[in-house]
Amino acid sequence: MTQTSDAILARMMALHPKIIDLTLDRVWRLLSALDNPQDKLPPVIHLAGTNGKGSTQAMIRAGLEGMGKSVHAYTSPHLARFHERIRLAGELISEPHLSEVLDECYAKNGGENITYFEITTVAGLLAFSRTPADYTLLEVGLGGRLDATNVIDKPAISVITPISIDHEQFLGDTLTKIATEKAGIIKRGVPVVVGPQPEEAMEVIEATAARLGAPLIAYGQHWHVYEERGRLVFQDEFGLLDLPLPALLGAHQIQNAGAALAALRHLGADEAACEAAMANAEWPARMQKLKTGPLTEAAPEAELWLDGGHNAAAGVALADVLAKLPARPTHLICGMLNTKDVSGYMRPLAPQVTSLTAISIPDEINTLSAEDTEAAARSVGIEAGTADSTMAALKAITAKDPQARVLICGSLYLAGHILRENG
Numbered sequence: 001m002t003q004t005s006d007a008i009l010a011r012m013m014a015l016h017p018k019i020i021d022l023t024l025d026r027v028w029r030l031l032s033a034l035d036n037p038q039d040k041l042p043p044v045i046h047l048a049g050t051n052g053k054g055s056t057q058a059m060i061r062a063g064l065e066g067m068g069k070s071v072h073a074y075t076s077p078h079l080a081r082f083h084e085r086i087r088l089a090g091e092l093i094s095e096p097h098l099s100e101v102l103d104e105c106y107a108k109n110g111g112e113n114i115t116y117f118e119i120t121t122v123a124g125l126l127a128f129s130r131t132p133a134d135y136t137l138l139e140v141g142l143g144g145r146l147d148a149t150n151v152i153d154k155p156a157i158s159v160i161t162p163i164s165i166d167h168e169q170f171l172g173d174t175l176t177k178i179a180t181e182k183a184g185i186i187k188r189g190v191p192v193v194v195g196p197q198p199e200e201a202m203e204v205i206e207a208t209a210a211r212l213g214a215p216l217i218a219y220g221q222h223w224h225v226y227e228e229r230g231r232l233v234f235q236d237e238f239g240l241l242d243l244p245l246p247a248l249l250g251a252h253q254i255q256n257a258g259a260a261l262a263a264l265r266h267l268g269a270d271e272a273a274c275e276a277a278m279a280n281a282e283w284p285a286r287m288q289k290l291k292t293g294p295l296t297e298a299a300p301e302a303e304l305w306l307d308g309g310h311n312a313a314a315g316v317a318l319a320d321v322l323a324k325l326p327a328r329p330t331h332l333i334c335g336m337l338n339t340k341d342v343s344g345y346m347r348p349l350a351p352q353v354t355s356l357t358a359i360s361i362p363d364e365i366n367t368l369s370a371e372d373t374e375a376a377a378r379s380v381g382i383e384a385g386t387a388d389s390t391m392a393a394l395k396a397i398t399a400k401d402p403q404a405r406v407l408i409c410g411s412l413y414l415a416g417h418i419l420r421e422n423g
Contacts, residue, residue: 005095008102009082009120016115026114027148030122033108037122037129038151042072044136045263046152048144048182049161051313052195052256055248056161057137058283059260063269065090066276069134074124074149076117076141079284079308079416086124089133101127117141121148135267145184158185158192158214159263161256163201164313179204186214191266194218195259217262225258227251232278234261241271243278249287251324252317285415287321293422298391299398303328303405308415310336312344318409322352329354329401333393334377334410335361338368342376345410349382354404356384357393361414373410390418 031038045060047053054075064071073087086093101123109119121141128136135156140147163179179201186192186208194205196219209216217223223236227245232254234241241261246253261274269277285308290296296304309318322330330353336342346356358373368376370386377384387393390408397404408418 040129043156048140052161058281062280063264063277066273072136080419143181175200183208308412315345319348332356335414336410
């Protein structure tokens, strides 16, 4: 009997004692055993950065598809199902196809040490190499220099979205160190689109690009983007575009849209394709309004939102979105991982919210306890309590205020749980 992808993925988890172990040696070994599928991909657009990679990728994909192109896309982590990570020529990978490439990679690995992310990334590359498409979008998992996606000799273009402090235990405790890892995706002679950056990060990127002769296409130098009268205005060496605002909510999406447009223009996109990038991009759990499912049925008068942002920069972006929504009492249901800067995430949100109900993320070994999340919220001035589940929290909030705005937030793992349970 053919094993399901879930069973194969469970076996893969046991191939390495650590979840994260940054090196490319194991990836190169397995790619070689599979006859180097990374060398047989359609032109690659490689994206790294701390914030905005997924949104930027979604807009680039929408723009390329607006040009009539077929696009592979690789992203992580998934939210509800693993299949979300691998999109083949526009469609999520099928269960039989996923099981087939996972099984092949598992067999070729021969029981050797390899992390879950590494072997599943190789499976994605293998699937991409066997399916015709015009472009391949590859999103870095962590860092860049030693990330499992960083095996493409000469991408068509590289993109680095805004860099901030995150994953210090793996990437370093300064912006300079983190930017050095992210800039590791820059390849000799390959143009690199760069979103807005702190000065220390930009210095590293510029130095790396200069050393490798990689043409820079940088925010504030080679392209500009801003909102004006409810429209998005983008300008680069090709001219000025007046476009609708991105379908993805938030002021930070203006900058992500700019990076996507800069990449698309370099790839020859016309104005119609750029408009498609704004209008048609979809990215779950980024200020996603929940419209169906048990949660919405339990609180029919409430306004329900879901967001998976989880670091300090995401807190700032989310606070900005909330400030611009029509006035309405806003209550957070929040679950976070114990590896995150919880107070840094919550502090910018404090002025925008009425209360926070803390929960533990279901079935997640690294969840922060509801009590610790509650304490962090109180420490930044948010009225807080705890609940046993999202549903219990929602019912308690809407019992007092049936028409509340409720935002479920704090982690992509929590967002994934909500999307699975509320689908």
